[in-house]
Amino acid sequence: MxxxxxxxxxxxxxxxxxxxxxxxxxxxxxxxxxxxxxxxxxxxxxxxxxxxxxxxxxxxxxxxxxxxxxxxxxxxxxxxxxxVQYVFQDCAASLNPRKRVRQALSVPLTKLAGLRGKAREARLAELMETVNLDPAFLDRYPHELSGGQAQRIGIARALAAExxxxxxxxxxxxxxxxxQAQVLELLADLKARLGxxxxxxxxxxxxxxxxxxxxxxxxxxxxxxxxxxxxxxxxxxxxxxxxxxxxxxxxxxxxxxxxxxxxxxxxxxxxxxxxxxxxxxxxxxxxxxxxxxxxxxxxxxxxxxxxxxxxxxxxxxxxxxxxxx
Ligand SMILES: Nc1ncnc2c1ncn2[C@@H]1O[C@H](COP(=O)(O)OP(=O)(O)OP(=O)(O)O)[C@@H](O)[C@H]1O
Ligand code: SF4
Ligand SMILES: [Mg+2]
Missing domain, CATH: 3.40.50.300 (P-loop containing nucleotide triphosphate hydrolases)
Known part of the structure; x- marks a missing residue:
């Protein structure tokens, strides 16, 4: 290898x-x-x-x-x-408390992938699906997420940069x-699917x-x-x-x-x-x-x-x- x-x-x-x-x-x-x-x-x-x-x-x-x-x-x-991307221990704390999930995920999509408008919206929905979260979570603030949901968002943010x-x-x-078991299962699944x-x-x-x-x-x-x-x-x-x-x-x-x-x-x-x-x-x-x-x-x-x-x-x-x- x-x-x-x-x-x-x-x-x-x-x-x-x-x-x-x-x-x-x-x-x-x-x-x-x-x-x-x-x-x-x-x-x-x-x-x-x-x-x-x-x-x-x-x-x-x-x-x-x-x-x-x-x-x-x-x-x-x-x-x-x-x-290479980093996933933090406490993703909720690494997100800006005043910005919704949509904004947090849009930054890498715009800056690194150059996506805007409909293409960016489509990719946001795809990312949420990838980490098994309902797209409604895009409109939440970090304090409205459980630990497991915040960790999924952290993973989605890392994946946004491909x-x-x-x-x-x-x-x-x-x-x-x-x-823990759910997030570990998600990580194993992502690894296999995305190489x-x-x-x-x-x-x-x-x-x-x-x-x-x-x-x-x-x-x-x-x-x-x-x-x-x-x-x-x-x-x-x-x-x-x-x-x-x-x-x-x-x-x-x-x-x-x-x-x-x-x-x-x-x-x-x-x-x-x-x-x-x-x-x-x-x-x-x-x-x-x-x-x-x-x-x-x-x-x-x-x-x-x-x-x-x-x-x-x-x-x-x-x-x-x-x-x-
Ligand atoms: N910015 C810094 N300035 C000074 N010392 C630092 C800095 N960052 C880390 N250290 C020191 O470097 C050593 C390693 O710290 P590090 O955070 O990498 O450990 P860790 O293995 O991640 O610990 P933990 O399991 O508690 O997260 C520690 O002695 C820490 O105090
Ligand atoms: S102190 Fe222990 S761990 Fe370190 S070299 Fe000697 S035997 Fe090995
Ligand atoms: Mg550490």
Whole structure:
């Protein structure tokens, strides 16, 4: 499959520079060197705890922010570059409260597709049908929509620009379980019908498992593990992935670290030189605090990779890079 999106060693730092009085401003290291390829037509799930850099990464992919280092490339040529749209967690809040749905959806149709008059009206009706909403909702204000309806409008607004790739940042986290299921079903249906590619961000492991072809586990601004969803869930290699899976045993349950894990993250102003998970890791050894483990395959499938000096082994076939099993 051809790549639609390619990230090479992408980093994003906030702050830095000098204050008015010449003092150094602190720098937050939000994303710390991520390389990732997304193939056309696949869904890549990105999961990790709050503050690990998921939204910062998403904002850079859609062009709302730019990397401090590294490159982000969308497939295409001079005639047509693949287009990408963002679906927010709280679509109601991202809509202008004083504008009806019709106006919110008309902006991309006019600006990006050049549609006006009857052609625009027809496309508005088509978009509403695509997200299974009655066209009467076009005349509503955002506060007159339920969470699920607002999310459908958010999806319709993204689709108005006829994207190839949707970056969905916690698209169902604000919804109750039955509404979540409906929106997830809609997203699956749209993907099949329109041939879309998804980057799907969530802190909910069961949602990520249900939607993803591949899963990327993010920890403190870096990829801890990446691989086919089935392999990562059945045989996690990175101790952080194993902790996450042990923390949320039931669908929809929030991440709830075991008692022995205090959940402390390193200081984002001063990242450690070695593995950022070392302070929480039961397998940590001296080398972990000194040397950053590279993302690499550890004897499983070549596309199942983790950044760990002592990855967890699963059975006789799994050869290890480090000495532990
Ligand atoms: N504009 C900014 N200025 C300074 N720091 C920022 C900015 N945006 C994000 N950060 C910091 O970058 C880190 C990553 O934030 P980000 O919002 O990407 O996390 P997240 O994984 O999306 O978290 P959540 O699950 O809570 O949405 C955090 O430490 C955050 O405080
Ligand atoms: S590199 Fe070391 S500290 Fe980091 S996850 Fe692996 S074993 Fe744990
Ligand atoms: Mg976020």
């Amino acid at each position: 051809s790549a639609i999106l390619q990230l090479d060693d992408v980093a994003r730092r906030f702050g830095g520079g000098r204050t008015l009085f010449g003092g150094a401003k602190p720098t937050v290291h939000a994303v710390r060197g991520i390389s990732l390829t997304v193939a056309r037509g696949e869904t890549v799930g990105i999961v990790g705890e709050s503050g690990c850099g998921k939204s910062t990464l998403a904002r850079m992919v859609v062009g709302l922010d730019h990397p401090s280092d590294g490159t982000i490339r969308l497939a295409g040529n001079a005639d047509r570059r693949a287009s 994207p190839d790739l949707l970056v969905l940042d916690e698209p169902v986290s604000a919804l109750d379980v039955s509404m 879309l590619t998804y980057v799907f961000i969530s802190h909910d492991l069961s949602v990520i498992e249900s939607v993803s072809d591949r899963v990327a586990i993010l920890y403190f601004g870096k990829l801890a593990e990446i691989g086919p969803a089935r392999a990562v869930y059945a045989a996690p290699q990175h101790p952080y992935t194993a902790l996450l899976l042990a923390s949320a045993p039931a669908p929809g349950r929030p991440l709830d670290p075991p008692d022995e894990d205090d959940g402390t993250l390193p200081d984002p102003y001063d990242p450690p030189p070695g593995c950022a998970f070392a302070a929480r890791c039961p397998r940590a050894e001296a080398v972990c605090r000194e040397a950053m483990p590279p993302l690499a395959a550890h004897g499983g499938a070549p596309d199942h990779q983790s950044a760990c000096h002592f990855p967890i082994s699963h059975g006789a076939g799994a050869r290890q890079g480090g000495s532990r099993q």
